[in-house]
Amino acid sequence: MRLIQWVTDPWGQHVPAHIAWGLIWVAVIFAMLFMILHALYVAFVSGPRAFAKNTAPMAESDIPEHVPRHSLAARLFHWIMAASMLTLLVTAFLPKMGVRFNWVLYHWIAGVVLTISILFHVIHSSFFLDFWSIWPDRIDLRDAISRSLRFFGKRAPAPRRFAKYPLENKFYHLVIVIAGLAVIGTGLFMMKRIETPIFSRNPYLFSDMTWGLMYVLHGLAGVGLIALVIVHIYMGVRPEKLPITKSMIFGWMSRDFYLEEHDPERWVLDKRNADKPASSRGKRGYAPSDAD
Numbered sequence: 001m002r003l004i005q006w007v008t009d010p011w012g013q014h015v016p017a018h019i020a021w022g023l024i025w026v027a028v029i030f031a032m033l034f035m036i037l038h039a040l041y042v043a044f045v046s047g048p049r050a051f052a053k054n055t056a057p058m059a060e061s062d063i064p065e066h067v068p069r070h071s072l073a074a075r076l077f078h079w080i081m082a083a084s085m086l087t088l089l090v091t092a093f094l095p096k097m098g099v100r101f102n103w104v105l106y107h108w109i110a111g112v113v114l115t116i117s118i119l120f121h122v123i124h125s126s127f128f129l130d131f132w133s134i135w136p137d138r139i140d141l142r143d144a145i146s147r148s149l150r151f152f153g154k155r156a157p158a159p160r161r162f163a164k165y166p167l168e169n170k171f172y173h174l175v176i177v178i179a180g181l182a183v184i185g186t187g188l189f190m191m192k193r194i195e196t197p198i199f200s201r202n203p204y205l206f207s208d209m210t211w212g213l214m215y216v217l218h219g220l221a222g223v224g225l226i227a228l229v230i231v232h233i234y235m236g237v238r239p240e241k242l243p244i245t246k247s248m249i250f251g252w253m254s255r256d257f258y259l260e261e262h263d264p265e266r267w268v269l270d271k272r273n274a275d276k277p278a279s280s281r282g283k284r285g286y287a288p289s290d291a292d
Contacts, residue, residue, distance in 0.1 A: 003019060003020075004016050004017070005017045015208045015209045016209075016213055016215070017088075019216055019220055021093075022153040023219075024093055024223060024226065026223070027223045028230070031227040031234075033148050034227075035231070051160060051161045051263075062257060063076050063264075063269065065252050066252040066253075066255070067254070067269060070248055074124070075249070080117050083113075084111075084114040087106060087110035088183070089222065089225060090109060091103040091104075091107040093184040108191055114180075114184065130164070133164045134169075134170055138165055139160060139266065140163070142159075142167075144159075146240070147156070158214050159278075160266065162264070164265060172231075172232070176225075177226060179224045180216070182220075183221045183225065185221060186214045186221070193211075231263060243257040
């Protein structure tokens with residue numbers, strides 16, 4: 001199967017048109033295989049996780065019964081982004097499967113909503129949240145190596161409990177950022193190919209080759225998002241992950257789950273602000289050993 005569909009433009013130039021739509025099923029199959037393998041791993045291979053003891057454990061009496069995790073603004077962003085993302089995927093790929101409807105209108109509107117929500121999130125996370133909490137640090141990488149060595153029966157120090165976000169969440173966030181920016185960046189330019197209240201139509205803005213490459217990148221990122229969204233939903237409904245999913249609905253997680261999964265030194269609670277824990281670098285309370 002060819003990954004790219006090519007066409008000949010009116011000037012006889014061989015240019016890319018779009019991705020091969022069979023890649024949709026490749027993404028779905030990949031996501032299904034991941035879910036099956038992960039479920040088998042959890043059921044038959046992985047055992048109880050062994051964490052290193054906290055060097056300076058927080059007294060349980062100092063931890064609220066409901067540990068704040070996500071503010072209302074962060075939760076609204078997440079669900080608006082999720083709704084726009086699902087709308088984009090449905091309107092993009094259902095027509096390729098034979099479902100006919102006025103998909104272009106709904107598609108570009110959902111794209112605009114996604115773009116605005118992402119811009120809000122960039123500003124919100126940069127100035128009002130703990131920006132560095134979602135990016136991998138040295139402890140994450142060191143603990144990942146330790147967990148891998150212990151999995152293969154090698155001697156290695158016990159990893160520490162997680163910060164606010166485990167390394168797997170941070171890597172997923174990085175991948176979704178790359179795919180999302182690719183979709184948004186190409187999508188905004190592609191809106192010049194149609195008439196909208198936002199942009200006047202100008203299909204001659206780029207050459208046929210440039211437009212073709214843009215459509216290919218847009219399609220590849222979109223297909224990647226199919227797999228990413230399926231995996232995200234799967235992880236969100238797994239029993240051991242439900243406390244995290246519920247925190248995206250109610251804004252908090254239980255004290256017991258916090259103590260079981262998270263290191264109070266790496267995610268130091270700030271009861272005054274759910275989304276601005278004193279867990280980032282330097283003077284805001286991040287443990288010195290956690291600094292990059």
